[in-house]
Amino acid sequence: MSAGWFRRRFLPGGPLPEPQPAGPRSSPVPYHRPRFLRGSGSSPGATDASRRPDSRPVRSPARGRTLPWNAGYAEIINAEKSEFNEDQAACGKLCIRRCEFGIEEDQEWLTVCPEEFLTGHYWALFDGHGGPAAAVLAANTLHSCLRRQLEAVVEGMLASQPPMHLSGRCVCSSDPQFVEEKGIRAEDLVIGALESAFQECDDVIGRELEASGQVGGCTALVAVSLQGKLYVANAGDSRAILVRRDEIRVLSSEFTPETERQRIQQLAFIYPELLAGEFTRLEFPRRLKGDDVGQKVLFRDHHMNGWSYKQVEKSDLKYPLIHGQGRQARLLGTLAVSRGLGDHQLRVLDTNIQLKPFLLSTPQVTVLDVDQLALQEEDVVVMATDGLWDVLSNEQVAQLVRSFLTGNREDPHRFSELAKMLIHSTQGEDGAAGEGQVSYDDVSVFVIPLHKQGQGSCGH
Amino acid sequence: MSAGWFRRRFLPGGPLPEPQPAGPRSSPVPYHRPRFLRGSGSSPGATDASRRPDSRPVRSPARGRTLPWNAGYAEIINAEKSEFNEDQAACGKLCIRRCEFGIEEDQEWLTVCPEEFLTGHYWALFDGHGGPAAAVLAANTLHSCLRRQLEAVVEGMLASQPPMHLSGRCVCSSDPQFVEEKGIRAEDLVIGALESAFQECDDVIGRELEASGQVGGCTALVAVSLQGKLYVANAGDSRAILVRRDEIRVLSSEFTPETERQRIQQLAFIYPELLAGEFTRLEFPRRLKGDDVGQKVLFRDHHMNGWSYKQVEKSDLKYPLIHGQGRQARLLGTLAVSRGLGDHQLRVLDTNIQLKPFLLSTPQVTVLDVDQLALQEEDVVVMATDGLWDVLSNEQVAQLVRSFLTGNREDPHRFSELAKMLIHSTQGEDGAAGEGQVSYDDVSVFVIPLHKQGQGSCGH
Numbered sequence: 062m063s064a065g066w067f068r069r070r071f072l073p074g075g076p077l078p079e080p081q082p083a084g085p086r087s088s089p090v091p092y093h094r095p096r097f098l099r100g101s102g103s104s105p106g107a108t109d110a111s112r113r114p115d116s117r118p119v120r121s122p123a124r125g126r127t128l129p130w131n132a133g134y135a136e137i138i139n140a141e142k143s144e145f146n147e148d149q150a151a152c153g154k155l156c157i158r159r160c161e162f163g164i165e166e167d168q169e170w171l172t173v174c175p176e177e178f179l180t181g182h183y184w185a186l187f188d189g190h191g192g193p194a195a196a197v198l199a200a201n202t203l204h205s206c207l208r209r210q211l212e213a214v215v216e217g218m219l220a221s222q223p224p225m226h227l228s229g230r231c232v233c234s235s236d237p238q239f240v241e242e243k244g245i246r247a248e249d250l251v252i253g254a255l256e257s258a259f260q261e262c263d264d265v266i267g268r269e270l271e272a273s274g275q276v277g278g279c280t281a282l283v284a285v286s287l288q289g290k291l292y293v294a295n296a297g298d299s300r301a302i303l304v305r306r307d308e309i310r311v312l313s314s315e316f317t318p319e320t321e322r323q324r325i326q327q328l329a330f331i332y333p334e335l336l337a338g339e340f341t342r343l344e345f346p347r348r349l350k351g352d353d354v355g356q357k358v359l360f361r362d363h364h365m366n367g368w369s370y371k372q373v374e375k376s377d378l379k380y381p382l383i384h385g386q387g388r389q390a391r392l393l394g395t396l397a398v399s400r401g402l403g404d405h406q407l408r409v410l411d412t413n414i415q416l417k418p419f420l421l422s423t424p425q426v427t428v429l430d431v432d433q434l435a436l437q438e439e440d441v442v443v444m445a446t447d448g449l450w451d452v453l454s455n456e457q458v459a460q461l462v463r464s465f466l467t468g469n470r471e472d473p474h475r476f477s478e479l480a481k482m483l484i485h486s487t488q489g490e491d492g493a494a495g496e497g498q499v500s501y502d503d504v505s506v507f508v509i510p511l512h513k514q515g516q517g518s519c520g521h
Numbered sequence: 522m523s524a525g526w527f528r529r530r531f532l533p534g535g536p537l538p539e540p541q542p543a544g545p546r547s548s549p550v551p552y553h554r555p556r557f558l559r560g561s562g563s564s565p566g567a568t569d570a571s572r573r574p575d576s577r578p579v580r581s582p583a584r585g586r587t588l589p590w591n592a593g594y595a596e597i598i599n600a601e602k603s604e605f606n607e608d609q610a611a612c613g614k615l616c617i618r619r620c621e622f623g624i625e626e627d628q629e630w631l632t633v634c635p636e637e638f639l640t641g642h643y644w645a646l647f648d649g650h651g652g653p654a655a656a657v658l659a660a661n662t663l664h665s666c667l668r669r670q671l672e673a674v675v676e677g678m679l680a681s682q683p684p685m686h687l688s689g690r691c692v693c694s695s696d697p698q699f700v701e702e703k704g705i706r707a708e709d710l711v712i713g714a715l716e717s718a719f720q721e722c723d724d725v726i727g728r729e730l731e732a733s734g735q736v737g738g739c740t741a742l743v744a745v746s747l748q749g750k751l752y753v754a755n756a757g758d759s760r761a762i763l764v765r766r767d768e769i770r771v772l773s774s775e776f777t778p779e780t781e782r783q784r785i786q787q788l789a790f791i792y793p794e795l796l797a798g799e800f801t802r803l804e805f806p807r808r809l810k811g812d813d814v815g816q817k818v819l820f821r822d823h824h825m826n827g828w829s830y831k832q833v834e835k836s837d838l839k840y841p842l843i844h845g846q847g848r849q850a851r852l853l854g855t856l857a858v859s860r861g862l863g864d865h866q867l868r869v870l871d872t873n874i875q876l877k878p879f880l881l882s883t884p885q886v887t888v889l890d891v892d893q894l895a896l897q898e899e900d901v902v903v904m905a906t907d908g909l910w911d912v913l914s915n916e917q918v919a920q921l922v923r924s925f926l927t928g929n930r931e932d933p934h935r936f937s938e939l940a941k942m943l944i945h946s947t948q949g950e951d952g953a954a955g956e957g958q959v960s961y962d963d964v965s966v967f968v969i970p971l972h973k974q975g976q977g978s979c980g981h
Contacts, residue, residue, distance in 0.1 A: 067791070214830055217819075225806055227817035227830045232810060239806040242846045245819060245828050252827025260824075331527070331791060346685055346699040350692060357687035359677075359705060364720075364883045367712025368705050370674055370687045386702045423824045 071418040072334055087272040090194040095150045097122050097134070119484045121477055128152050129182040130286075133476030133508035135484045139448075140501035147189035147279075148446050148503040149196040151204060155181040155285065157211045179215055181287035183207070184507050186299050188446040190396070192277035195403030198266045199279050203402075206261040207285070210254035218247045218288070251287055252426045255294040259402065263422035267405040278396075278404030281424065282313060282444055284509060289432035291442065291511070294424035296400035301444040303429065303511075304459045306437060311455065312427045315447075316400035318383040318392040325392065325399060325419050326363035329382055337414050340393060341379040343371075349378050388451060392419055400424070431511055439466040440511045441476070445483070448504035452487050461486060462508075476508045483508070531878040532794055547732040550654040555610045557582050557594070579944045581937050588612050589642040590746075593936030593968035595944045599908075600961035607649035607739075608906050608963040609656040611664060615641040615745065617671045639675055641747035643667070644967050646759050648906040650856070652737035655863030658726045659739050663862075666721040667745070670714035678707045678748070711747055712886045715754040719862065723882035727865040738856075738864030741884065742773060742904055744969060749892035751902065751971070754884035756860035761904040763889065763971075764919045766897060771915065772887045775907075776860035778843040778852040785852065785859060785879050786823035789842055797874050800853060801839040803831075809838050848911065852879060860884070891971055899926040900971045901936070905943070908964035912947050921946060922968070936968045943968070 101123040121135040128134060129152055138146040157179040183204050189196030217223035223245055225236035233239075259281065270276060280297020293301045295313035303310040318325060322344065329335060329342035336342065344361050357370040360377075371377075385391050392399060393409050393416055400421045407416040434440070443458055453461075465482055469475040487500040561583040581595040588594060589612055598606040617639040643664050649656030677683035683705055685696035693699075719741065730736060740757020753761045755773035763770040778785060782804065789795060789802035796802065804821050817830040820837075831837075845851050852859060853869050853876055860881045867876040894900070903918055913921075925942055929935040947960040 065793075210829075217830065223819060223828065225819055226813075230816065232812040232816070233807065236807070240819065243806050245806065249828040253821065253825055253829035254827070256825050256827055257829060333525075346703050346705065347693065347696070352692040353686075356690065356692070359683060359685055359700065361713065364881075365713055365716050366886065367714070367716055368683065368709040369670075369713035369717060370677065421824075426826065 067418070071415060072332065086274050087269070089273045089275055090197050090269065092145050092193050092197060094120070094136075094146070095134075095200065097126055097128060097150075097152065098136075099123075100126070117488075119481050121481050124474065129154060129184070130509055130511075130514040131473075131476055132184060132510065133474075133478070133480035134506065135477070135480035136505040137448075137484050137488070137503070139503045142501060142503075143193075145193040146503050147193050147196055148448075148505040149187040149189065149193070149200040149279070150185065150505050150507070151187075151200040152184040152507070153182070153204065155183050155204065155208055155211070155287070157181065157208060157215050159212070159215055179211075179218070179287065181285055183283065183285050184444060184509060185281065185283045186444055186446055186505050186507065187279040187281050187402075188297060188299055188448075188503070188505075189277055189279040190398075191404070191407065192275065194270060194273075194275040195266050195277040196279035198269055199262060199281055199402050202265050203258060203262045203281065203283065206265070207254065207258035207283075210258045210261065211251070211287075214250045214254055218250050220247070223247060223250055247288070248290060248292075248428050251285070251290075251292055252428070255283070255285070255292060255426050256423055259294065259296060259422050259424050263402045266403045270403065270405065276404075276406050278401050278407065278420075280398055280401040280446075282446075283424070284442060284444060284507075286431070286514075289430070291429040291431050293427045293429065293442075293444075295427075296402070296422060296424040297398045298447045299445065300447070300450050301442055302455050302458065303440070303442050304462045305434075305440045306463065309455050309459045310429075312429060312442065314425055316421070316425070317390055317397060318399050319386070319390045321399040321421075322383055323363055323366075324421075325383060328419060330363050332418070335414070335418055336382065337412065339379060339409070339412060339414060340382045341377055342382045343377060344381065344383060345377070348381060348384065349373055351378065354378070392416065396420075434511070436512045438470070438512050439463065441466070441479075442507075442509040442511065443483070444507040444509070446503065446505045448500045448502035449483065449487055449506060451502065452498040452500045453483075457486075458483065476510050480506045480508045527878070531875060532792060546734050547729070549733045549735055550657050550729065552605050552653050552657060554580070554596075554606070555594075555660065557586055557588060557610075557612065558596075559583075560586070577948075579941050581941050584934065589614060589644070590969055590971075590974040591933075591936055592644060592970065593934075593938070593940035594966065595937070595940035596965040597908075597944050597948070597963070599963045602961060602963075603653075605653040606963050607653050607656055608908075608965040609647040609649065609653070609660040609739070610645065610965050610967070611647075611660040612644040612967070613642070613664060615643050615664065615668055615671070615747070617641070617668060617675050619672070619675055639671075639678070639747065641745055643743065643745050644904060644969060645741065645743045646904055646906055646965050646967065647739040647741050647862075648757060648759055648908075648963070648965075649737055649739040650858075651864070651867065652735065654730060654733075654735040655726050655737040656739035658729055659722060659741055659862050662725050663718060663722045663741065663743065666725070667714065667718040667743075670718045670721065671711070671747075674710045674714055678710050680707070683707060683710055707748070708750060708752075708888050711745070711750075711752055712888070715743070715745070715752060715886050716883055719754065719756060719882050719884050723862045726863045730863065730865065736864075736866050738861050738867065738880075740858055740861040740906075742906075743884070744902060744904060744967075746891070746974075749890070751889040751891050753887045753889065753902075753904075755887075756862070756882060756884040757858045758907045759905065760907070760910050761902055762915050762918065763900070763902050764922045765894075765900045766923065769915050769919045770889075772889060772902065774885055776881070776885070777850055777857060778859050779846070779850045781859040781881075782843055783823055783826075784881075785843060788879060790823050792878070795874070795878055796842065797872065799839060799869070799872060799874060800842045801837055802842045803837060804841065804843060805837070808841060808844065809833055811838065814838070852876065856880075894971070896972045898930070898972050899923065901926070901939075902967075902969040902971065903943070904967040904969070906963065906965045908960045908962035909943065909947055909966060911962065912958040912960045913943075917946075918943065936970055940966045940968045 187196035187199045282299035283294045285292045293312040298315040301312040326342045353373045360371045489499040647656035647659045742759035743754045745752045753772040758775040761772040786802050813833045820831045925939050949959040
């Protein structure tokens with residue numbers, strides 16, 4: 062992506078991305094639930110179609126189907142907010158082969174051994190909006206993008222420290238010293254590969270949706286185990302936490318119009334034409350009214366963490382770029398998240414104002430050094446879409462996890478049962494959430510046990 | 522500041538800021554040391570002129586002159602790196618009057634009581650570069666900018682929660698609820714005032730230096746006590762830490778081309794014309810050479826926290842936007858800091874490439890709730906320019922502070938003596954810094970005791 066691309070794509074004067082090319086449209090992305098749910102039953106209902114607000118089915122993999130690391134998974138569809146469950150999930154083994162050199166370049170000195178590979182594991186949750194298509198595409202695609210990106214750098218990952226040159230040919234004898242001084246480690250290549258994979262997947266989704274004439278976007282939360290470390294990459298408002306006997310460690314941050322206010326306001330400052338004169342980039346405690354004109358009211362702009370007062374002008378009465386608090390906060394009155402995949406065609410209702418320039422597909426990546434943790438039997442990572450976290454706090458989830466696992470040490474399916482129990486807890490059952498704390502959203506949960514699996518099995 | 526202003530000022534096609542207006546030039550900003558050093562002696566030398574690397578004078582206020590809160594101060598000039606000591610300092614009492622309404626607006630209902638005021642205290646360090654003028658102007662000016670900015674919002678600061686409207690006239694009955702929901706507190710107005718004061722001061726410095734035909738810039742580190750809280754605002758690479766018996770708390774972060782890499786690279790991505798084809802915005806472990814072309818080397822771009830590999834093209838051989846590590850890191854090969862005041866005219870040597878668009882004058886503000894600390898006799902804030910922190914770690918400074926204050930409980934001048942001792946420690950004396958750990962830079966230190974002064978005396 063170049064700045065020129067950004068200007069051509071989003072700013073007036075550039076060629077319009079629409080209308081669609083004249084070529085034949087590809088068929089729409091078919092809706093489906095995660096592959097690992099095939100053959101599964103559900104409780105208490107049976108199919109998506111049978112749901113009533115009080116009897117929506119909780120689905121989880123069939124008893125015979127084991128997910129990587131014996132992870133548990135469960136999901137529930139929303140209370141008729143949308144026709145489909147817009148959450149999606151994926152998991153599996155990642156087999157990373159060494160890149161084959163010597164094709165484009167003359168590098169006959171490199172012994173290519175296609176059998177050599179690195180294995181890891183992958184769990185991902187996608188929370189769709191504006192239709193299920195983007196989340197389905199992301200669940201079908203992101204792991205392949207990640208595999209490709211990792212294969213492109215795996216040579217560097219296998220060295221004790223990534224070499225300056227991927228091919229190993231030192232141009233300058235002090236190259237290792239420069240890499241050392243910058244503090245570049247193998248894990249930085251995995252972080253870079255995750256960042257690139259999210260971008261690549263976003264491009265794929267953009268092309269596929271445009272070709273099939275569909276729309277939509279999704280958040281993405283991914284956990285990857287590789288070489289004794291767990292990488293958590295997040296773009297959106299899902300969340301992953303590590304729950305241990307005496308510790309809760311948050312492994313992701315949420316990206317919403319509120320948490321990314323300054324970045325979003327700054328873009329509108331740099332490119333005011335993105336707001337087409339319809340929105341104000343300034344933040345006020347509430348939307349201003351005609352009576353406020355001439356008065357001094359609280360506000361903040363892109364460069365401010367604190368607040369100040371400004372005299373209200375007529376242009377301040379426009380709809381705010383970011384409006385509302387907490388779960389109600391919306392970007393351009395439209396979107397509740399500020400990072401994710403897709404949304405290439407999304408516009409503010411009845412206008413030509415695009416959302417995409419304000420969205421990032423880049424995830425934030427957290428690294429958990431699993432090999433350095435003195436792991437215990439009940440140490441798990443809980444990954445879930447916002448439907449869970451809207452009604453349960455980290456502390457409530459940790460309490461549910463600890464008491465469930467302590468009481469179910471012998472059950473080989475305990476992580477799956479725990480995932481189901483967490484979903485039930487969002488429905489006002491099991492007494493965890495307070496009265497009236499019921500999630501009407503789609504909710505999806507992975508419970509990933511770290512004990513034993515964390516060490517060795519994800520190694521080289 | 523508007524985006525239009527930014528484009529006109531910095532991008533090709535806009536009117537050139539130079540040549541200077543034809544009007545008469547004002548006289549140059551006179552060099553001086555801080556006012557509170559008047560009448561002070563110095564040890565071991567006497568004047569700036571007498572310095573040799575082994576006998577530069579350590580200066581501190583005369584014994585009879587007490588700084589706010591009995592704070593200690595000391596400074597030393599650099600080892601002939603520049604003609605003048607480019608550090609500057611300022612401190613004093615802040616008297617904030619209520620704003621007088623009823624002049625521009627018809628607000629006869631407001632009883633103006635000009636005697637009512639809020640008092641606070643102010644300590645500031647400025648580390649100049651490219652000449653002493655910007656730091657001198659900042660030391661002369663910033664406290665007045667801050668007083669003005671605080672006076673503009675003091676009505677709001679005195680309320681239990683800042684009102685939506687400064688005048689108190691509620692347009693909407695639920696206004697307090699909106700302010701509550703946004704979590705806006707009185708301290709956010711002080712943070713906003715500090716942010717605005719830094720910007721205002723930067724504008725003043727830009728105008729004054731242009732008028733007098735001078736150049737230069739400076740970092741700014743400010744501590745302000747107000748209503749039982751200590752606000753630390755920092756733009757640059759000075760540092761403030763709180764030292765207590767069992768705790769070291771860092772009160773500021775440094776802003777350098779390394780710590781602000783992504784912000785700086787992103788601006789170059791958005792406005793590539795700022796680099797005039799002379800620099801590459803990409804980061805590599807070292808500067809690339811002709812032999813690297815065609816190879817795959819480690820790199821990262823603005824959106825990346827991790828690293829990846831790219832095939833080197835000829836354009837990657839350009840000088841990097843940010844180059845070097847640690848203390849050697851430079852922005853556009855020129856500047857070691859990425860935030861501060863001034864530098865409006867600064868250009869890359871022998872080019873027309875400007876530094877200013879990449880610099881921020883906005884400080885980061887940390888709030889220390891002094892009233893909530895169970896303060897002890899020896900709890901102090903140490904503020905110093907980078908010359909101190911280059912040779913002493915936070916832990917070394919804390920150790921020096923603790924052992925000195927424990928051994929000098931009765932000395933009324935102990936904070937001043939401690940400041941001098943810290944300076945001597947940067948000169949390889951007093952055995953604190955390791956062998957060869959000598960600072961040849963200007964060094965300035967404030968030691969601010971919090972005990973007793975922290976509570977009450979800075980109140981309303």
